Amino acid sequence: MSYDTQIPQAPQAALRNGLGTAALILGIIGTVSGLIPFFFWLAGILGLIALILGLVGRGRVKRGEANNKGVTTTGAVLGLAALILSVVGAVITFNAVSDAVDEIDKTLQEAAPQDPSSTAKGDAGGKADATKGLTAGDSSVYKDKLKVTVSEAKPYTPSDAADRTAGTKAYQVTVVIENGGKKEFDAALVTLSARAGQDGVAAEQVFDDKVGTGFTGTILPGKKSTVVYAFEAPAAAKTLTVEVSPGLEHNAAQWELKIG
Template identity: 35%
Template sequence: MSDPNYSPKHSYGGSEQPYELPEGLTSEEWAAADTAVARMRAERDVAEADAQGPVVADPYWPESPYDHVPPLTQPAAPAVRNGPGLAAAILAPIGVLFGLVPLTGFVAVICALVAIPLALVGWSRVRRGRATNGKTAMTGLVLGAGALALGVWGITIVFAAVDQLAEDLSGPAPVAAPVVPRPAGQQPAVEAEQPAAAAGAVTAGFGQRVTFDDGLAVEVTAPQLYEPSRYAAGHDGDRAVNIAITVVNGSGEPYDAVMTMVNATHGGRQVSRIYDSANGGSENPAGTVLPGKSTTFTVALSLGEAVGELQLEVSHGFLGKPAIFVGQV
């Protein structure tokens, strides 16, 4: 049923004006008419917007000062600097190699003094996050310390040898005891000790003792033939002989037996030493000889078939003059 008092409002030209229902139309019919008119107006507005196209910015509109400001970015991480640790790892092994030779010990010390600070700087950068080669820096530090120790050891040996040379040069000239003939097959007895110094090498016979100016004495036995085993190394001649060498420490200080060096020639040619663990070959002197004590080691030599002069040189330092023992073998 329609309400006889219903007064719908219709807009024409953007205004809404009330009017009375004409005769013959109900309120439902007027509501349907209003809905149709509203839908038509909406379709018209959409068509007008499509005809105008997209909205274009005004080219004369002033730009904002913030239009070209770049966006904020995260700050870049600091660059990695692995140079000091790498340099230490290169210098330290070089110092170790030079430190193995006493005469170049000073080079090892220089390399170590440069490598250790570089390794410490590299390790500090690793801890602060500015380097990534922590293991390399630590390797350089350890090897640098080893190179420093080897360098100091080599310099100590060189200075000790120089001091020993100076002492030997200030001593008297050596005089050897004369060789006394002995019956065949009889072992030679140790004869009178004779002083020797580095100003000139002393020549003595097998079975004699030579005493140096610093109190050290060396004596050798007569060469004895022996048969090397099949495992012997260094036997390239026709005969093999054994010689026992005894070093007596008559000085007031301990003596390092490693400093004893032996060299031999037979018939004017260098002979090789025989190393034969199975049947008594050459031995290397080792250990510390205390004052008043002695040490004995064996030297096995490979000789030719012909009889010739065997010359055995025994020295007790790198720069000292040797005691030379001579005999026909």
Template identity: 40%
Template sequence: MTVPTPSDGRQPGDRIPDDHDPWRPPPPGTTPPPRWESYPMAPLPAPQARNGMGITALVLGIVGLVLGLLIILFWMSWLPALLAVIFGSVGMSQARRGRATNKGMALAGVILGVVGLLAAAGGAVLTVTAVKKVTDDARAKVKEVKASASASEKARHLSFGEPYTFENGLKVTVAEPKPYTPDDYVLGHAKGNKAVQVIVKVLNTGTERVKVDTGLPEVSDADGASAELLIDGSGRQKVITGYVLPGKEAIGKYAFSLPPDAADKIEVEFSPDAMEWQDAYWSGPTTG
């Protein structure tokens, strides 16, 4: 290995003189020792700001608020509003640590998110209230209809001698049934049965003539069975047909045959037009 020769001309291994000055410049003609030059260090790049949370919070807050203000879409607003609060809080935390520069944007996202949550809650309350009101109104309407139907049904059940006026202006009254003695020539009357006569009066209380399309009543005995219409040759029976003039009265006379064990009470069902008006009912005991 070769040892380099010192710059002052000494040989390796020579003794250093006592008066040697290391800071003295080298004698002329000698090569100066190498010098190390220092270079300025390049500045470290500044860390990039993390503003994504604040931007996201602001966007979600706007979306949540807009959806919250639209009543029909309130159920969609709570999620973006909640995320706006969360992301905005994270963005503000990063801004306090110097990692973000949009603290105001993050704060705006939090505020909008809170307002969006309140709007969603208000929309939910409003919707529940509206649905409850509609439900209550519907229930009240059903009760009203049932009550009206019940009242109407009750009004159509009468005792013999009571009048009932149909909507076409015809006031109908069924008189109390009386015993009826048929002629020798008779149809629809079994031996041993009891015959009764039913008289129906129809008065036109309106200002126009009204046609009676259903002139025959239906009679049920005490057991609820249909009584048979009795026909004989006496000419005492009369069927209501045609029109009833204003202020005029039409009278129908009919005879029915009842079994002896169910002849103490009957029900008469009658309507001037069974296709349009519901029947009215007259009931009570039979005389004789």
């Protein structure tokens, strides 16, 4: 009598291919994200996770716990690629932000007058003291090389066409704007105002057939424009403060002129 004996085989353990598949998916998403510099942070996170899962998955393949070697290896490689792209994207993004900030700072600096050491004095050739204000003949020089100069105040006799205020004297000032920059300057935006005496009483601008038109048109690079203004100040006033505002992109500057 013979007996047919069969030894039962142990059930084969289920393959653990999940890490390799996850590494491949995350690696693909991370690499695609890395192609867009702004998403460098997402590419870095996904790439790091994909690389770790890929390496752990390869360990499972070596131990026979998984059989998706190709998928796992591809996931790890894509994870590494995503990490590299994230570094490149971070550099591009930070440089772009830095350039934008520098451009904004440059624009703001161009809109402000230069410091006292770079503000030209009049005929004396010295330096204007910003804490004391500008005086006759001084120039306010801006970062974009726009230069505004106001002359001394001289007595002015308005024509019969002008409206006069009793108890006042009229004075004329010459304003010169020179465009030393590389862009056209819109002179139509220039405005002037004046105050007289220690109390800062508003000095009305004189309009007649000789003065009052103001700046018009455009000043080309390397060119200048000259306009004569006249203001009425109380007869007892000893000073005339003239404020010139070149426009929205430039700060106003003031000149304190002697009169009387």
